[in-house]
Amino acid sequence: MKNLKMSIAVMLLLAVSFTNAQEKEKMNHDHGDMKMDHSSMKMDKMNPNAEAVLADYFMLKDALVGDDTKKAAQAGTKLMASLKAFDTKSYSKEEQKELADIIEDATEHAEHISESAIDHQREHFKTLSKDITDMVAITGTKSTLYEQFCPMYDKGSAWLSTSNEVKNPYYGSKMLKCGKVQKTIQ
Amino acid sequence: MKILxxxxxxxxVGFVGIQFIPTERNQSYTVPETDFMLVHNVPETIQKKLQVSCYDCHSNNTQYPWYNKIQPAAWFLEDHIKEGKAELNFNEWDSLSSRRKSSKLRSIIKQIESGEMPLDSYTLIHKDAKFSEAEAEELINFITQLKDSL
Incomplete structure (x- = not known):
């Protein structure tokens, strides 16, 4: 009988502490989005936030070119962080709205990429590429970029590259050379 | 024998104990104006299918199964519903920008095509949630059209 009482007490304690832990976890989540408060000056065609996003995007692209799921996943995680750190204050109201939309969408794709197998990563990379291209249209970039296009993958898919040589991130080694440069972004 | x-x-006692841990219920009796079916002209067969196969985890209202209040099943359900709604909530569809909508529609197509959704753990119990080949095709065609019209 004593045993029974003891175990009931233990179980109740466990139950209570578990509920507490859940509550705490919830609170922790809320702390997640602290904003960085340095207002970046808008230099012509050079936004460090955008450059950071682009750097992670290209790391992801290269990982997919190399059929490297693990590295792509890591790049996805990095990209989530650089998107989150993106400070849009220096842009006009309208641009801010557009950028917020792009960042939200891109973050979701980056998240999926960080936790998926390569086929799925490539699916998300397609929409992500559209987001990043739209971002660059607003932010500009210091380097020349090439928008490349593969007509075969999912009824035609584009991506960005810093080189005009085509290396296909959608097929990797299977069809590395498939595609062409369709636009130069300066 | 005593140990046993x-x-x-x-x-x-553990089983009884965990029954006292509260779970969040996903239940709502109103359908907001932003609901997918209200903003788009969705054919009736597809409406039904979405309701049966998707809305339990992707809307604010779940048709709970009989075991929904028994732990640990309730946790399992709560978790899935939370995750499902975070990913896509049909009830709040129209609050998404067209960029977000287009992304979501694309994901719906991919998920149905690859058979990842509805989840196996869901269709195991909800046999009617499964997509036949014809149903999948019908839905994919509809969603593709919708996506192109955005």
Whole structure:
């Protein structure tokens, strides 16, 4: 009988502490989005936030070119962080709205990429590429970029590259050379 | 023998104990104006299918199964519903920008095509949630059209 009482007490304690832990976890989540408060000056065609996003995007692209799921996943995680750190204050109201939309969408794709197998990563990379291209249209970039296009993958898919040589991130080694440069972004 | 008895008692008490841990219920009796079916002209067969196969985890209202209040099943359900709604909530569809909508529609197509959704753990119990080949095709065609019209 004593045993029974003891175990009931233990179980109740466990139950209570578990509920507490859940509550705490919830609170922790809320702390997640602290904003960085340095207002970046808008230099012509050079936004460090955008450059950071682009750097992670290209790391992801290269990982997919190399059929490297693990590295792509890591790049996805990095990209989530650089998107989150993106400070849009220096842009006009309208641009801010557009950028917020792009960042939200891109973050979701980056998240999926960080936790998926390569086929799925490539699916998300397609929409992500559209987001990043739209971002660059607003932010500009210091380097020349090439928008490349593969007509075969999912009824035609584009991506960005810093080189005009085509290396296909959608097929990797299977069809590395498939595609062409369709636009130069300066 | 005594040990066995103690283990049995602990297990029983544990099972009873976890029943007291509250879960969030996903239930709402109103459908907001932003609902997918209200903003788009969705054919009736597809409406039904979405309701049966998707809305339990991707809307604010779940048709709970009988075991929904028993732990640990309730946790399992709560978790899935939370995750499902975070990913896509049909009830709040129209609050998304067209960029987001287009992304979501694309994901719906991919998920149905690859058979990843509805989840196996869901269709195991909800046999009617499964997509036949014809149903999948019908839905994919509809969603593709919708996506192109955005």
């Amino acid at each position: 008895k103690i283990i049995a008692i602990i297990a029983l």
